[in-house]
Amino acid sequence: MPRGRFGRRALITATAGAVMATSASAARAEAAAIDIGYIRWPQERQTISLLDKPPADDGLAGAKLGIDDNNTTGRFIGQQFELTDTVVRAGDDPVTALTTLGQRGITLILTDVPADLLLRLAAAGGAKGVTLFNVSAPDDTLRQHDCRANVIHVAPSRAMLADALAQYLVWKKWSRWVLAYGSHPDDTLLADAYRRAARRFGARIVKELEYKDTGGARQTDSGVVETQQRMPVFTQGLPDYDVLVTADENEVFANYLPFRTWDPRPVTGSAGLRPVSWDPSSESWGGTQLQDRFRRMAHRRMTPLDMQAWTAIRMIGEAASRASSVDSTKIMQYMKGADFGIAAYKGRELSLRDWDWQLRQPILLSDGRTIVSVSPQPGFLHQFTELDTLGFDRPETQCKLQ
Amino acid sequence: MQVAVTPGGRPLAWLLAGLFVAATPSPVSAYTAYVSNERDNTISVVDLDQMKTVKTVPAGQRPRGITITKDGKDILVCASDDDTIQIIDTETLRVVGTLPSGPDPETFALHVSGNPLYVSNEDDNMVTVIDVPARKVIAEIPTGVEPEGVAVSPDGETIVNTSETTNMAHFLDVKTHKMTASVLVGARPRDAMFKHDGSEVWVSSELGGTVSVIDPKKHVVTHKISFDVQGLRGDVIQPVGIQFTSDDATAFVALGPANRVVVIDAKTYKVRKYLLVGQRVWHMAFTPDQKYLLTSNGLSNDISVIDVAGLDVVKSVPVGRLPWGVVVSPK
Numbered sequence: 001m002p003r004g005r006f007g008r009r010a011l012i013t014a015t016a017g018a019v020m021a022t023s024a025s026a027a028r029a030e031a032a033a034i035d036i037g038y039i040r041w042p043q044e045r046q047t048i049s050l051l052d053k054p055p056a057d058d059g060l061a062g063a064k065l066g067i068d069d070n071n072t073t074g075r076f077i078g079q080q081f082e083l084t085d086t087v088v089r090a091g092d093d094p095v096t097a098l099t100t101l102g103q104r105g106i107t108l109i110l111t112d113v114p115a116d117l118l119l120r121l122a123a124a125g126g127a128k129g130v131t132l133f134n135v136s137a138p139d140d141t142l143r144q145h146d147c148r149a150n151v152i153h154v155a156p157s158r159a160m161l162a163d164a165l166a167q168y169l170v171w172k173k174w175s176r177w178v179l180a181y182g183s184h185p186d187d188t189l190l191a192d193a194y195r196r197a198a199r200r201f202g203a204r205i206v207k208e209l210e211y212k213d214t215g216g217a218r219q220t221d222s223g224v225v226e227t228q229q230r231m232p233v234f235t236q237g238l239p240d241y242d243v244l245v246t247a248d249e250n251e252v253f254a255n256y257l258p259f260r261t262w263d264p265r266p267v268t269g270s271a272g273l274r275p276v277s278w279d280p281s282s283e284s285w286g287g288t289q290l291q292d293r294f295r296r297m298a299h300r301r302m303t304p305l306d307m308q309a310w311t312a313i314r315m316i317g318e319a320a321s322r323a324s325s326v327d328s329t330k331i332m333q334y335m336k337g338a339d340f341g342i343a344a345y346k347g348r349e350l351s352l353r354d355w356d357w358q359l360r361q362p363i364l365l366s367d368g369r370t371i372v373s374v375s376p377q378p379g380f381l382h383q384f385t386e387l388d389t390l391g392f393d394r395p396e397t398q399c400k401l402q
Numbered sequence: 403m404q405v406a407v408t409p410g411g412r413p414l415a416w417l418l419a420g421l422f423v424a425a426t427p428s429p430v431s432a433y434t435a436y437v438s439n440e441r442d443n444t445i446s447v448v449d450l451d452q453m454k455t456v457k458t459v460p461a462g463q464r465p466r467g468i469t470i471t472k473d474g475k476d477i478l479v480c481a482s483d484d485d486t487i488q489i490i491d492t493e494t495l496r497v498v499g500t501l502p503s504g505p506d507p508e509t510f511a512l513h514v515s516g517n518p519l520y521v522s523n524e525d526d527n528m529v530t531v532i533d534v535p536a537r538k539v540i541a542e543i544p545t546g547v548e549p550e551g552v553a554v555s556p557d558g559e560t561i562v563n564t565s566e567t568t569n570m571a572h573f574l575d576v577k578t579h580k581m582t583a584s585v586l587v588g589a590r591p592r593d594a595m596f597k598h599d600g601s602e603v604w605v606s607s608e609l610g611g612t613v614s615v616i617d618p619k620k621h622v623v624t625h626k627i628s629f630d631v632q633g634l635r636g637d638v639i640q641p642v643g644i645q646f647t648s649d650d651a652t653a654f655v656a657l658g659p660a661n662r663v664v665v666i667d668a669k670t671y672k673v674r675k676y677l678l679v680g681q682r683v684w685h686m687a688f689t690p691d692q693k694y695l696l697t698s699n700g701l702s703n704d705i706s707v708i709d710v711a712g713l714d715v716v717k718s719v720p721v722g723r724l725p726w727g728v729v730v731s732p733k
Binding site: 289 | 546
């Protein structure tokens with residue numbers, strides 16, 4: 001039974017409610033308040049499984065819980081956190097949303113937008129002292145050639161996810177892979193990440209398969225019959241291999257593969273055993289409490305995007321409490337300093353890589369029911385922190401922050 | 403938890419002592435330790451003369467925090483997933499009652515007078531105050547996100563409660579049940595422990611990897627102790643349980659997955675020694691004569707026995723799966 005009387009209210013205001021928000025903060029003159037922005041670009045996304053349909057408030061609900069948690073802490077030290085959610089739809093200019101937030105004095109903004117929009121926002125916000133928290137875009141280029149000094153990456157990159165899975169497969173001695181990737185540009189980038197991971201950790205890709213997206217519906221009546229015939233053929237006649245690694249960010253084929261491959265082989269990557277920043281089944285390191293708090297608030301399970309948004313909000317709250325200030329400059333100064341760390345139910349303190357502002361973090365390997373393992377795996381050593389065996393490490397970085 | 407370390411100072415029952423004279427050539431004690439096994443839903447009963455588990459008793463679901471009443475008559479154990487605290491009679495080793503703990507009780511501390519009990523409700527941002535003999539809730543005190551460690555000051559006037567996600571040590575007034583101060587500490591604070599003279603309260607930060615020394619009058623961190631174990635990366639050093647010797651000269655801190663207990667000079671805050679114990683060591687308890695310190699090792703399913711004078715690990719005793727906490731009977 002939820003009985004908590006505190007920290008259950010998320011202070012959410014829509015951009016249209018600016019007048020209300022102003023009077024509300026005047027009433028709380030004693031607490032120093034900070035408003036955090038959230039720009040999202042909801043896109044229709046098809047999924048193979050009905051169970052994977054993204055909720056309408058995917059990510060936003062995680063941010064709301066983060067605001068609640070920040071405020072529970074904040075009331076002990078006179079800090080108050082609010083969230084302003086802005087939805088950008090096709091045809092809208094996201095830079096307008098940024099300007100509107102800026103007029104309200106909001107300079108710390110979570111973004112759930114694709115890489116190209118993120119770069120436009122970063123350019124527009126740079127002069128205004130805006131810092132963006134990328135909670136969704138996994139593109140490695142945003143951490144490499146296209147890195148920006150005013151973008152913090154809370155979402156793990158494709159390279160981090162691929163490395164996390166690769167370490168586990170190598171630890172299992174499943175080192176002969178077949179790599180099956182989709183025909184979308186995202187899938188090509190993810191396939192690149194798996195090729196890099198195989199090279200780094202000593203796995204061998206014995207065959208590559210491309211699955212062309214020829215369009216069509218994901219679920220159809222009696223579609224199961226067709227899938228049952230199609231998937232074995234797709235995986236027929238392969239050389240000896242241990243495991244199928246799939247790169248299918250658009251849910252075209254990977255989730256059809258488990259139990260339907262020609263040879264009996266486990267499926268990993270975009271289906272089967274998946275590398276994720278969070279899973280609603282994660283219960284270690286106090287995770288149960290977060291899952292319970294989230295379910296009480298949102299009446300659904302907590303997704304990876306929810307976790308990434310929660311973490312971004314908590315990073316801001318944590319830096320504000322350590323810096324004893326809600327001034328965004330002081331918050332960012334602390335967050336980018338050597339002492340910053342954040343706890344996020346993954347057994348280790350997470351911190352920022354100062355060469356590309358990527359949040360270093362363990363990656364969970366989930367089969368959709370339980371957490372099978374957590375990477376980095378034992379034996380993958382690093383002179384500073386094993387978390388830097390995931391993704392692009394300092395010596396490999398192409399990022400020049402400016 | 404403070405009760406667990408305070409020597410009972412009670413004479414041994416002569417009959418019991420006599421029995422052990424017959425059994426062993428040099429009887430030291432007839433102490434019994436109780437270990438909560440989080441995964442097995444059991445309590446292991448460890449005879450400290452024989453240094454072995456002599457009995458395994460069923461408990462509620464997910465037993466974690468464990469303590470013993472001042473008279474040594476009853477064990478109290480948080481059955482977290484049953485949302486209750488069970489009372490287990492030490493004579494019969496049967497559950498004789500429950501306390502209305504509120505949801506998901508994780509750990510607790512008895513007041514120095516023996517009553518009431520202060521319980522952290524990990525899932526509910528609350529400390530519940532329970533009258534143990536009456537088995538009634540006296541008060542619920544709102545606290546930070548995910549309350550964890552609870553400690554009672556030796557003068558009985560102050561409760562300290564840590565909150566894992568808020569990253570603070572909260573000071574609560576025993577009489578008014580009001581929060582008097584909140585002190586920011588390192589990430590994911592777990593245990594809080596007062597020195598016996600009440601001059602300091604120490605708080606361990608599991609993910610921050612530090613122990614904060616707090617002045618309980620001024621409510622400020624006066625010192626931060628950090629650790630460096632050769633051959634181990636910093637992020638596996640995760641401090642949890644804290645215990646002071648009765649003269650407050652020495653502190654022991656369990657370092658979790660570093661598989662070590664660190665011995666600290668509690669006056670100078672200098673590390674004296676790292677003792678290798680079992681895997682993922684969390685909580686600890688002294689025998690009443692302070693000869694031994696017992697540690698619960700969650701991943702090796704045992705308790706390590708530390709010789710306090712020699713600063714040496716002398717024995718490991720297998721218990722149930724995922725041992726969480728340990729308490730030694732004052733009798």
